[in-house]
Amino acid sequence: MPKQTFFNLPEEKRMKIKDVLIRYFANKPYSKVDIEDIAKECKVAKGSMYQYFENKKDMYIYAINEAIRLSLELIKDYNFEYISLFDYVEKSFDLTWEFFIKHPDAYLLLERSAFYDDSPYKEEIEGLLKGKTKELLYEIIVKNQKTGFIRNDVSPEIILIFLEGATWSIKRFFIELAKSRGVRVTELPRDYVDGIRKSYMDLIKKGISNI
Amino acid sequence: MPKQTFFNLPEEKRMKIKDVLIRYFANKPYSKVDIEDIAKECKVAKGSMYQYFENKKDMYIYAINEAIRLSLELIKDYNFEYISLFDYVEKSFDLTWEFFIKHPDAYLLLERSAFYDDSPYKEEIEGLLKGKTKELLYEIIVKNQKTGFIRNDVSPEIILIFLEGATWSIKRFFIELAKSRGVRVTELPRDYVDGIRKSYMDLIKKGISNI
DNA sequence: CATCTGTATGACTATTGGGTCATAATCTTT
């Protein structure tokens, strides 16, 4: 937890530091992030950073928690309780997309911390992150199998893996595509993105076989 | 490239160093790998490592190339030319599985170097790795679309992403499963693995919809 | 203005780890 000093800071300065922390930890592996750089970017001395936070880990965990908060803000008033699996997958893609557009660094930070990174606190963070959405998705799968909306000859665990792989790779695809074109994901033509997404959803539904 | 000195080394020592390099770079991010540790494990002085290799990058690239060589050895006498997509996906899963069982560290190294790692040479390595199998898979997809074996209302690029995500996540799943059970992947019951794999292939073929 | 409390600073310390090099050990050649 950041120290009291940090919370006493004027709003603007606190926000600035938050943004910079998220940006830095989002774009470099933990061990490559230099506190000196962050301090410079925040226009404070390195020592000050240590007046605000216990240590580097504290800064990192704080950044992640703030990123989680940002992501939850988008989801909070959406009720996933009674929803079909396909709607869920589409909706969750939409929400992730929106999240990425609004807070790209926060998105990248969460992605990185969840399964790219070399930070020593990975387990700790995975607990925070994956658990909930995974459980929710699992429940929805089971429900949808019961209602006969999706096939039930395959165990929900396997469908879960399948869906996770599929949704992850399509997101990655857009991120890589944007990178290779030298633009931001926001700048990819919306109808192009939607077209691919639609085809992709159809693959998830019906598979690649020729029917 | 390793220096001549390295190739002059007695076979046994060279193999030892190769194995240790692969093991270390496979299990830690590049920046966390300490040459001193590697030297100790190889029972040589740190300085000797620098008689054999130019620098750390040289050791890393060498390890990756050796891992690639190991993987190619398994594929080399298999002809993918005229094969159905499903057979290809199954066969390539088989081969990967075999590779993983025989050379788990080499497998993990390639996986890590391709998309987990923080090494500064990622682009360089991605070129070595992904290109070929990706191209091959793409060709097979196109062929299979032409022969009407798989649907052609979705572009081959999208099917490619879909397949990559799917095959990656199932492999990941088994690795994580083994880890969480505290066993090696080799120790997972074969029929269990095959069962999941079969269901999974079916998901790829027919999707999750209830038909 | 004087004192007190909290905040800001950057030089400094300590550690880590890649890479070097003079020297010693070993092997080859004649």
Place this chain on the structure above:
DNA sequence: AAAGATTATGACCCAATAGTCATACAGATG
């Protein structure tokens, strides 16, 4: 066996960087 070539060694150098701390500064209080 002597000279010469090759290989092995680990103390040393140096850059990077997490974390500290004495000191300076600023704002509030009376």
